Amino acid sequence: MSAKPILYSYFRSSCSWRVRIALAIKGVEYEYKAVHLVKDGGEQHTEDFKSKNPMQQVPAFVVDDQTLVQSLPIIEYIEEVYPGPSLLPKDPIQRAKVRGLAEVINSGIQPLQNLTVLQYLNEDTKKDWAKHWIHNGFISLEKMLKETSGKYCFGDEVSMADVCLPPQVFNANRFQVDMNEFPVISRINEELSKIEAFRVAEPKRQPDCPDDLK
Amino acid sequence: MSAKPILYSYFRSSCSWRVRIALAIKGVEYEYKAVHLVKDGGEQHTEDFKSKNPMQQVPAFVVDDQTLVQSLPIIEYIEEVYPGPSLLPKDPIQRAKVRGLAEVINSGIQPLQNLTVLQYLNEDTKKDWAKHWIHNGFISLEKMLKETSGKYCFGDEVSMADVCLPPQVFNANRFQVDMNEFPVISRINEELSKIEAFRVAEPKRQPDCPDDLK
Known part of the structure; x- marks a missing residue:
């Protein structure tokens, strides 16, 4: 390259x-x-x-x-x-499970609360809409993670599923989803926040983040 | 297995x-x-x-x-x-392009018009909602396909992107999207409908399809 x-x-x-x-x-x-x-x-x-x-x-x-x-x-x-470090396990079944977790966020939650969709909704309904779909998706994700998680989303290795988690939890908090309902998601998100590669990727560490949001 | x-x-x-x-x-x-x-x-x-x-x-x-x-x-x-037959090319850039096309449908269009979302909307708005988001996504997809397509979505080999296309065109027709706006999507969909593996997967060929829809 x-x-x-x-x-x-x-x-x-x-x-x-x-x-x-x-x-x-x-x-x-x-x-x-x-x-x-x-x-x-x-x-x-x-x-x-x-x-x-x-x-x-x-x-x-x-x-x-x-x-x-x-x-x-x-x-x-x-x-x-x-x-x-690899973001996917080697075993095809395990790879499918990691990708399945990632897709629950990528296609199951995020598209329903992205900027384009929220801009299309009425001002007075958009927050409830976003909160509803994140909450709904997290119910499924929490159940899946109870089966698959170790220290992280899939066992004890950071994977493609973990890469999707903190941004979605950030949006959940932004739209006032009660994260007490999701102890597994919350615990993993807390673990991930200790990893330097996750920290440098946070919005507040980006050059285009306004000073008042840092 | x-x-x-x-x-x-x-x-x-x-x-x-x-x-x-x-x-x-x-x-x-x-x-x-x-x-x-x-x-x-x-x-x-x-x-x-x-x-x-x-x-x-x-x-x-x-x-x-x-x-x-x-x-x-x-x-x-x-x-x-x-x-x-492989559903992805060998070259990593080409694989990413095929997966990108598939994701435009998988996360960019389908989640906004799936059953769960439509059931959550009012009866009198759901059809316009579904039509709007399929139309909106097809504008992007049509542009991408102008760059990538040959006989099929990506060059002349059937790929993971093609696998996602006919079901989304079916839904577009169901929600009365004017497919004349999307000549490339329409042409590829027509090509795919000639392939036996695509035909046997159609809704009307499934055992749970009601007789009156066959």
Whole structure:
């Protein structure tokens, strides 16, 4: 590979956050390019950004002049090409279980409470909507994690499932989901917050985080 | 592996449909167990089904007494363990692009118009809601496919992205999305409908499809 890869990111985008964690775990150096999703209607819709990523979304990961989109496919790519700790077990059944946990968040929860959907809802219903779907998804996730978790989401090794967890817990807190209902999720999230690769990926550590949110 | 794997499925569930296509492409024999998602409040919520799959959702794929959930992780498992035509290219960038296309449907469109979400919405808004989000997602998908497609979604080989396409087009038609806006999606869908593995996976060919819908 030639130059450093570029990550188009927004500090608070939970899907960008997942990719930042994966890159930090693997120790990949990359160029951070901030795309402000809210300012002036959203920089992702400008002609300049559209010329780089017609999908008008973050994260976008540019490597060898190729633009990759969607967080889990980007993370699968990172897993496949970079050395460092593996984000998936070797056994196919176990891999499917890790990916299943990741997808409960990626397709089961996050899409229902992302910015685009909330912007489409009425101002007075959007918070209840987000809270409802995160709560609903966490009921399933908590049950699954009771079966699969050790220290982390799947046994005692950090995996692709863990990469998705802290950003979703962050949003749960933002929308006032009562995390006391989810002791397993809470415990794992607490464990993950001790790991440096997870800490450097937090929104408040990103260059585009406003000072008043740090 | 011991006995035949079991697929818990519902004929019209688009995520079950994806798995049926993947199994047919690979030529995997499996036991079909129907779970009626609507009758009597939904068989997925019965104690009997919950004991098999606490997630109360289809598809669920049971192999060696292990239950796998979430369609794309199940399809990744099928890709990893069964011989037959590969659903992913070998090159990591190309794999990421195929997975990206699949995720635009899997996490970008389907979750917003699935049964659980539509049941939560008002009767008079649900159709417009589903139509809006499928239309919105297809605008992105059409743009991506203009770059990546050949005969199929990614070049001239059937891939994991194609597996997700026909079920989503079926739902688009169900919610009266004007498919004339999406010539590339329509053309690929037409191509895929000629392939036997795609035909046998259609809702009307499933044992739980009511006679009046065949």
